[in-house]
Amino acid sequence: MSLIVVGSMAFDEIETPFGKSGKIIGGSATFIAWTAANFVQPINQVSVVGSDFPQAELNALAAKGVALDGVQIKKDRPSFYWAGKYHMDMNTRDTLVTELNVLGDFEPVIPDSYQGSEFLVLGNLSPQVQISVINQLKVRPKLIVLDTMNFWMETALDDLKKVLTMVDVLMVNDGEARQLSGEYSLVKAAHKILSMGPRYLIIKKGEHGALLFHENHVFFAPALPLEDVFDPTGAGDTFAGGFIGHLAKTKDISFENMKTAIIVGSAMASFCVEKFGTGRLREITQEDISARLEEFVELVNFDIDLV
Amino acid sequence: MSLIVVGSMAFDEIETPFGKSGKIIGGSATFIAWTAANFVQPINQVSVVGSDFPQAELNALAAKGVALDGVQIKKDRPSFYWAGKYHMDMNTRDTLVTELNVLGDFEPVIPDSYQGSEFLVLGNLSPQVQISVINQLKVRPKLIVLDTMNFWMETALDDLKKVLTMVDVLMVNDGEARQLSGEYSLVKAAHKILSMGPRYLIIKKGEHGALLFHENHVFFAPALPLEDVFDPTGAGDTFAGGFIGHLAKTKDISFENMKTAIIVGSAMASFCVEKFGTGRLREITQEDISARLEEFVELVNFDIDLV
Numbered sequence: 001m002s003l004i005v006v007g008s009m010a011f012d013e014i015e016t017p018f019g020k021s022g023k024i025i026g027g028s029a030t031f032i033a034w035t036a037a038n039f040v041q042p043i044n045q046v047s048v049v050g051s052d053f054p055q056a057e058l059n060a061l062a063a064k065g066v067a068l069d070g071v072q073i074k075k076d077r078p079s080f081y082w083a084g085k086y087h088m089d090m091n092t093r094d095t096l097v098t099e100l101n102v103l104g105d106f107e108p109v110i111p112d113s114y115q116g117s118e119f120l121v122l123g124n125l126s127p128q129v130q131i132s133v134i135n136q137l138k139v140r141p142k143l144i145v146l147d148t149m150n151f152w153m154e155t156a157l158d159d160l161k162k163v164l165t166m167v168d169v170l171m172v173n174d175g176e177a178r179q180l181s182g183e184y185s186l187v188k189a190a191h192k193i194l195s196m197g198p199r200y201l202i203i204k205k206g207e208h209g210a211l212l213f214h215e216n217h218v219f220f221a222p223a224l225p226l227e228d229v230f231d232p233t234g235a236g237d238t239f240a241g242g243f244i245g246h247l248a249k250t251k252d253i254s255f256e257n258m259k260t261a262i263i264v265g266s267a268m269a270s271f272c273v274e275k276f277g278t279g280r281l282r283e284i285t286q287e288d289i290s291a292r293l294e295e296f297v298e299l300v301n302f303d304i305d306l307v
Numbered sequence: 308m309s310l311i312v313v314g315s316m317a318f319d320e321i322e323t324p325f326g327k328s329g330k331i332i333g334g335s336a337t338f339i340a341w342t343a344a345n346f347v348q349p350i351n352q353v354s355v356v357g358s359d360f361p362q363a364e365l366n367a368l369a370a371k372g373v374a375l376d377g378v379q380i381k382k383d384r385p386s387f388y389w390a391g392k393y394h395m396d397m398n399t400r401d402t403l404v405t406e407l408n409v410l411g412d413f414e415p416v417i418p419d420s421y422q423g424s425e426f427l428v429l430g431n432l433s434p435q436v437q438i439s440v441i442n443q444l445k446v447r448p449k450l451i452v453l454d455t456m457n458f459w460m461e462t463a464l465d466d467l468k469k470v471l472t473m474v475d476v477l478m479v480n481d482g483e484a485r486q487l488s489g490e491y492s493l494v495k496a497a498h499k500i501l502s503m504g505p506r507y508l509i510i511k512k513g514e515h516g517a518l519l520f521h522e523n524h525v526f527f528a529p530a531l532p533l534e535d536v537f538d539p540t541g542a543g544d545t546f547a548g549g550f551i552g553h554l555a556k557t558k559d560i561s562f563e564n565m566k567t568a569i570i571v572g573s574a575m576a577s578f579c580v581e582k583f584g585t586g587r588l589r590e591i592t593q594e595d596i597s598a599r600l601e602e603f604v605e606l607v608n609f610d611i612d613l614v
């Protein structure tokens with residue numbers, strides 16, 4: 001049931017039509033860990049922070065079942081910092097500030113205690129770092145999930161193509177799927193991307209849900225229709241955390257179980273957007289998660305007689 | 308099992324990135340009738356055409372089980388004509404020509420033979436015409452479904468608000484739901500619109516599926532991910548035809564059965580976009596429909612243990 005999570009741990013500063021967050025905790029690995037730890041423990045975290053990263057945050061993660069042996073703390077250097085502003089539709093945003101800081105020259109080191117982990121999720125980071133992690137593992141995990149973004153398609157396409165041949169599941173959003181494949185139709189895009197390496201492709205469409213492609217099969221998971229989306233930051237990472245968390249918990253990597261995992265990911269993402277940053281993820285209980293999953297069943301379940 | 312369909316029967320001329328249709332048969336009532344007749348017959352059609360409308364088309368509809376007693380033929384006047392051009396994304400289009408012609412002063416007359424019909428679908432037409440049809444019915448149908456569009460919100464809002472108090476189900480797209488309610492969030496928009504009269508609201512999101520709202524319940528039906536969308540014209544009407552066709556066939560207007568009806572509507576709409584105009588709808592068999600419904604079950608069906 002062991003799961004390695006690789007990604008950023010950072011500071012975010014977010015502005016939405018609903019307000020300003022101030023400087024809060026963010027980062028892909030942070031969101032994934034807070035989410036996946038509801039399903040499986042320990043989370044074997046791999047990341048890097050500066051000396052400004054609050055010890056209280058590290059303690060809170062440890063208390064949630066997150067192992068921090070693989071989290072490097074760089075003395076006298078600042079953590080990764082991102083500031084962004086969402087537009088009225090909450091689907092588009094402008095990046096105001098990106099300061100890589102300790103992430104700029106991050107060289108991940110996998111602790112011995114993490115070796116033998118069965119699941120690996122590579123959160124959005126440079127493909128080179130992602131490759132380095134895979135290469136350090138003595139036994140290949142049962143399932144490797146990769147998240148990436150358009151930035152790496154534009155600046156490190158060769159490395160990205162290489163890491164695509166090393167993973168099982170790729171997660172991208174619809175725009176990124178189109179950019180990576182050169183195809184507008186998501187079905188055509190999916191077929192092209194599946195020929196690049198991963199056996200499974202998840203295309204995230206934000207408020208419009210997510211598609212899972214595998215061979216000639218396709219599965220669709222909706223997003224929960226919400227009164228308000230308060231802050232979408234980290235929703236994709238939270239989705240990844242729920243997805244891998246469910247798979248690692250059940251140890252079943254069949255296509256059928258991946259469908260369920262995507263619903264779990266969607267349910268977890270629907271919590272994430274209710275407050276700034278990881279605020280809502282820190283509060284939720286197993287009962288909250290079960291109730292939300294029930295809402296998803298209600299949302300898509302129908303009876304039909306196929307004669 | 309009787310169903311009255313009210314709407315336009317027209318000529319369309321469509322340009323897409325895939326080609327030009329030339330002048331072909333279109334109109335909301337045409338798409339609804341071709342679709343619903345797969346589920347229930349007769350379809351009691353109410354519309355108006357000019358002397359230029361092909362007799363062969365009327366014969367083809369009659370052969371499909373569509374009663375034409377309520378279709379007025381205006382001598383020496385042309386049929387409604389619409390020309391439009393789709394953009395590369397196939398989600399947006401420019402109207403090039405709208406010639407109302409016989410539709411401009413259309414006064415529907417319900418034949419005696421249509422009285423007592425249990426289901427009524429009011430395709431996109433002026434709210435005044437829609438009200439006139441309802442007022443002519445001696446017994447209120449079991450279920451009245453209304454389609455409308457932004458044009459009527461801008462030019463006939465008072466009439467539209469009046470007809471909203473007379474119907475059971477409203478169908479609009481996401482942009483129209485936002486316009487009608489003044490709310491960006493579709494959940495908030497739905498609550499406002501449900502307070503205007505209809506007990507059920509369907510929000511169509513094109514390639515992103517459709518939402519059904521009723522009291523505090525919500526159901527989501529995806530659109531089938533397609534390799535290519537060849538021509539989206541009439542997809543919304545076809546969706547309406549599948550929805551009402553299934554309800555009229557089963558005579559069950561429960562919320563549970565409406566969920567199934569929306570899946571049927573989505574399945575039928577997925578055929579519509581495969582060819583220009585009604586081309587694909589004229590070809591499909593019951594076997595095609597069953598196979599497509601099976602694809603929808605595969606698309607959204609998942610197992611989950613809710614503990």
